[in-house]
Amino acid sequence: DTGVSQDPRHKITKRGQNVTFRCDPISEHNRLYWYRQTLGQGPEFLTYFQNEAQLEKSRLLSDRFSAERPKGSFSTLEIQRTEQGDSAMYLCASSLAGGYSGNTIYFGEGSWLTVV
Amino acid sequence: DQQVKQNSPSLSVQEGRISILNCDYTNSMFDYFLWYKKYPAEGPTFLISISSIKDKNEDGRFTVFLNKSAKHLSLHIVPSQPGDSAVYFCAASDSNSGYALNFGKGTSLLVTP
Numbered sequence: 001d002t003g004v005s006q007d008p009r010h011k012i013t014k015r016g017q018n019v020t021f022r023c024d025p026i027s028e029h030n031r032l033y034w035y036r037q038t039l040g041q042g043p044e045f046l047t048y049f050q051n052e053a054q055l056e057k058s059r060l061l062s063d064r065f066s067a068e069r070p071k072g073s074f075s076t077l078e079i080q081r082t083e084q085g086d087s088a089m090y091l092c093a094s095s096l097a098g099g100y101s102g103n104t105i106y107f108g109e110g111s112w113l114t115v116v
Numbered sequence: 117d118q119q120v121k122q123n124s125p126s127l128s129v130q131e132g133r134i135s136i137l138n139c140d141y142t143n144s145m146f147d148y149f150l151w152y153k154k155y156p157a158e159g160p161t162f163l164i165s166i167s168s169i170k171d172k173n174e175d176g177r178f179t180v181f182l183n184k185s186a187k188h189l190s191l192h193i194v195p196s197q198p199g200d201s202a203v204y205f206c207a208a209s210d211s212n213s214g215y216a217l218n219f220g221k222g223t224s225l226l227v228t229p
Contacts, residue, residue: 004159006159031215033215033216035217040221041221042120042205042207042219042220042221042222043160043205043217043219044219045216045217045218048214048215048216055214056214056215056216058216089159091159091160093159095215104150104162104165105162105215105217106162107152107159107160107161107162108159109158109159110157110158110159112157
């Protein structure tokens with residue numbers, strides 16, 4: 001399978017705990033994105049990396065959220081001190097750089113987070 | 117502010133007929149538009165895209181039409197099949213100011229036999 005891979009697929013955590021999600025993008029893609037989706041909404045942009053550099057962050061990404069892509073390959077998204085409002089599907093996506101085709105992003109299957 | 121709007125939350129179509137899903141946008145700087153299909157508990161799957169220099173793009177049963185003056189695009193599925201039943205998201209980007217996609221809230225399509 002050469003698509004975007006996310007782990008874990010599901011996570012249930014108690015409020016106040018930290019959680020970390022991992023994403024492995026399509027191997028030749030140098031752009032990596034994190035989105036969040038809640039029920040009844042479309043995906044909302046969180047942050048974007050080109051190689052290892054984090055180039056864009058949404059205002060949705062509070063200081064409890066941190067994303068890294070240390071070697072320009074896989075990425076992690078950590079949520080500290082989780083709150084019930086963090087319950088959502090966290091989607092990772094990747095794309096190639098350059099031209100309009102760089103704006104065609106391919107999503108993974110998502111990581112469901114439930115904060116109880 | 118919702119810059120991409122899908123005003124129909126749901127649509128029901130008979131198998132074999134045409135499905136037309138609509139999308140409106142407010143940001144005139146958007147220059148690339150995409151449609152994604154999503155099944156429950158899965159990530160969105162890319163379907164078809166169109167750049168602002170075109171007004172139509174076709175891929176098999178799927179055709180996207182772009183009307184820039186009206187800031188409107190539509191996805192046509194002909195003929196519709198039961199396996200097309202899913203939520204369809206319209207997305208748009210401004211390639212000159214970052215790479216975030218702006219999504220609509222989706223339209224749930226049900227294709228009945």
